[in-house]
Amino acid sequence: MSYKLLASASALALLFGGQAVAGADRSAAWQAQIGDTAAVQATAKGGAGITIGIVDTGIAASNQEVTGRVLGASSCAAVTFRCSNGVYDDNSHGTAVAAIAAGSYSPTPAISMSGVAPSATILSEKVLNASGTGMNSDIANGITKAVNGGAQVINLSLTYMTNSDIISAVNYAASKNVVIVWAGGNSSANLNNGANTSGLSAAALQRLILVGSVGSNNQISSFSNKPGSGKAGSTAYSSLWLMGNGDSIIAPGLQYGSTSFAYWTGTSMAAPEVAGAVALLEATWPVLMRNGTAAQVLFLTATDLGTKGVDSTYGNGLLNINQAFQPIGALTVTQANGKSTPVSSLTSAMITSGALGNLSAIRSQLSAYTTFDSFQRNFTSNLSGLVSTSSVATVVTPAPVSVSTPTTLGRHLAGGGFVMATGLQPVSFGEAVFGDSGANDVADRMFGARDRGMTAVMLADGRGDVAAVSRGMNSSAAFAQAFWGVDAPAADLTSHIGASTALLNLAQGGNASAIGASLGGRVRLAAGWSATDETTSSGLASNRTLSGASAAVVGATAQVTRRWTLGVSYSGLKETNGLLGSTYDGAGLLSFGGQHRSREVSISTAYDLGSGRSLLAEAAWVSADGAKLNDGLIRDVSNITARAWGVSFVQVDALRAGDSLTVSIRKPLRVSSGTADLAVTTVDDQGYAHTGFTRVGLTPDGNETDLDLAYGTVVRGALRLGGEVDFRSDAQNVRGQNDVAFRLAANLRF
Known part of the structure; x- marks a missing residue:
């Protein structure tokens, strides 16, 4: 069974260092959907410490978007064809996907661009040839090599067609706490033509994200597949489905020159946005990686475009990175005895007396106190209001x-x-x-x-x-x-x-x-x-x-x-x-x-x-x-x-x-x-x-x-x-x- 790419590219009359074009910010298309992520990227340190596995057509490691952050362990993982250029990207698709997920921020006079996780490390496994095709064994080997190479999240911007080799590789990745982000497809049909998937482990279903595409109007792209009513085991595709922006995303276009950019369209572009978001989350909260809950955070915080987790067109809704960085559920604090208690239950504040002043030392500690949401993610909360003093006129x-x-x-x-x-x-x-x-x-x-x-x-x-x-x-x-x-x-x-x-x-x-x-x-x-x-x-x-x-x-x-x-x-x-x-x-x-x-x-x-x-x-x-x-x-x-x-x-x-x-x-x-x-x-x-x-x-x-x-x-x-x-x-x-x-x-x- 062969696989194919899920993207198309059109030339962009812009060379790196050339004349700027209106709307040339590569990230603007999807930032219009999810808001300005600069603050989130700063909080997550750009995803530093997380490795994103790009199982694709390879990578141009010297490209200005990814240079210096491509692991030397990147390789040709194909087993059915020979990689004459090694891991080098003969197609441009893999480099574009890597740049969308983890491209560097480049504030040049010509173009200002940033991947979702601009400080993440990239591990490229080449499994598709210059024409963008590969076989089951190639994909399965690429997934396995990416896991063994240290990837914490793997992006698959290629056809979702699973067989026993692929299922085994995905289950292996999940057993190592790796999240799999898989593009939903560009056939304007239901995922997997409505057929169910069997064999995925519970851990894999917990860490699998399927991605469709919307345009700038938050409507499903004309080419994008839908989750439909199919299931993976007893889990509906719709509950694993997330939307990203896949229309006219600016990314490197090697086919137009080594420093050129192109407009890319397809669920191939929406998927790495989600992979980059996972990297930001897990870089900020490693507990999500250990517990395998990064996907659930993205599902719960997605912008509703239908009935969340059930809608046969939009699944859980549109990726919302800013919302994903907000607490989910009741915040809790850890007591002296190690037990957790919801912050919302702290209704009885201490009223301090003049002998103790306003308990400034305790208030200072409480003003930046560590609290936890329902996913065990730590947040800094200001609880100093738990200590109150009688009002005193200052005039x-x-x-x-x-x-x-x-x-x-x-x-x-x-x-x-x-x-x-x-x-x-x-x-x-x-x-x-x-x-x-x-x-x-x-x-x-x-x-x-x-x-x-x-x-x-x-x-x-x-x-x-x-x-x-x-x-x-x-x-x-x-x-x-x-x-x-x-x-x-x-x-x-x-x-x-x-x-x-x-x-x-x-x-x-x-x-x-x-x-x-x-x-x-x-x-x-x-x-x-x-x-x-x-x-x-x-x-x-x-x-x-x-x-x-x-x-x-x-x-x-x-x-x-x-x-x-x-x-x-x-x-x-x-x-x-x-x-x-x-x-x-x-x-x-x-x-x-x-x-x-x-x-x-x-x-x-x-x-x-x-x-x-x-x-x-x-x-x-x-x-x-x-x-x-x-x-x-x-x-x-x-x-x-x-x-x-x-x-x-x-x-x-x-x-x-x-x-x-x-x-x-x-x-x-x-x-x-x-x-x-x-x-x-x-x-x-x-x-x-x-x-x-x-x-x-x-x-x-x-x-x-x-x-x-x-x-x-x-x-x-x-x-x-x-x-x-x-x-x-x-x-x-x-x-x-x-x-x-x-x-x-x-x-x-x-």
Whole structure:
């Protein structure tokens, strides 16, 4: 049985270095179908490292398109005729096919051209004579020699007529993970005249691609065969069929001169486009070669021209190289335990706290993270969005205005004590904007309004003993009153610093209590407790949608001199699915562990400077337990240390009687040491994935410094006005993130 070429050539009035012709870019004809492949070629390094076997009429190895990339192992594989010129192409067809598959990019003034895989290696096996014919044994030997010569993909731009020799050679190629690309034929008929093919192995059917031709209008070329309804075993030809462009493709035309080009037409031209695409894919992802799935990638990503894989004219559709380089199916990541998890399931992001900044080191790793598609191909994905921070204004803006209906009742007791009860029922965003109407229900759902009220009761006696309970309100102020004493200047200044209550502030929004007692007038003991809301798991200090926390603090102050008071306190924080205020899903991929305990030791010193002036300084040291993890992207977390400090000064009667001016500088809680082991997957040159661990620091990239200026004054006895300006440098401990906030308040006593 003889084979023939599946192409015709017409002269192109263009010599290399001669006058340019409109549309002379050889690749333009098929690039019009599949898009600009320059980016894909760059990603795939032009197919470097892949050898394309061209089983054809031989090759002109010195041709400018292929010179330097034709293997010396190329040979005459014919067994039924003598190759008087060795592997040299006596016809021009083989050189044209090789150039379309793997021609070099030649940006000359005359013609700019590029094969699909311009850096691939070419192995030519000559099996067709000068007239373009050969026998079964020639073709079978050419396939076998190409496989043994190291070809990873073999192009057959010749008649599809299989016999036992050819079947055996194709099965042998498939057993070596070689892809076979076979031109569909130029007879305007069904492949193999509708006859079925038998004997192909499952591996061969997985690696066989049959190619038809379309023109520039994406319609089947008049000469192109169709897959029809025939089958290879139980596999329909249509499911193995792909379309490429085979009309007027510019390629070397040796018949017109050694440096000439010609317009070539036929499925012979469409097939090497597909072979080059396979080379690009396997050069980028060797796993496709090992798994034998490059053909399936091209089939799934082809541009539909009918019913994909079933259509009796277009098969799977038109080759689309750009789409073939996009992920297929759900992307997955490899966890610390080696298991794969879909990226789409990573819906629960970590919300980081100011103590940890924006976790810049982890975000940096996640910004270029290795993910895998359903074909085990690695892609670089930006997963840094899994870590979110609370928004911080970068320009001067007014602080948010809270709308509320407060009610406060207070009564002074005999002996200097008092009792106070406060209720605060927030007015929802929707009600504030739309009034009490149905529209506010929609707005509340959009903006997450909370209907829970806030209450607090405080009792103090004349000796300075204090007891307070609250729900939904920040408990730090109550503890400060218990710690320093009611109406002590230091109690008010504590709120401007927050160092001694750093851990307490991370467990807010639920129930809280505080108690303080004076011992002999010079020493005070105090204790406080606070927790996040057990119902909504959402605190005031940070969004704890996925976590909860409780904190306890004990402390003592001692009046060292008439003006100097020294205080010490010890705090403990227990967090579920949280670490120093960060929150996450404990069962999610980005987790620091289900349970964490932190401890804080703080020292406070208050000094009465006289003349209505007071000074408070605080410093706090925090340590948090690490964690040993098995699942997720983080394996281990080390023990963590953090620090906070601040100084606050108040002047009473600064500008007028009854006013107060407060200036504060503070360094909020910030992690100073600590690391986590993040699972990082790399892929070697052979396409094997390796998951290891990279130790990343948890110290923020910024170092927040806050400057606060507050002023309050009494107007006409009953009305008190107050204002505050707060400037934050590296806000939330995020480098370069600065903001300014303005706050105004009014208090009218009845």
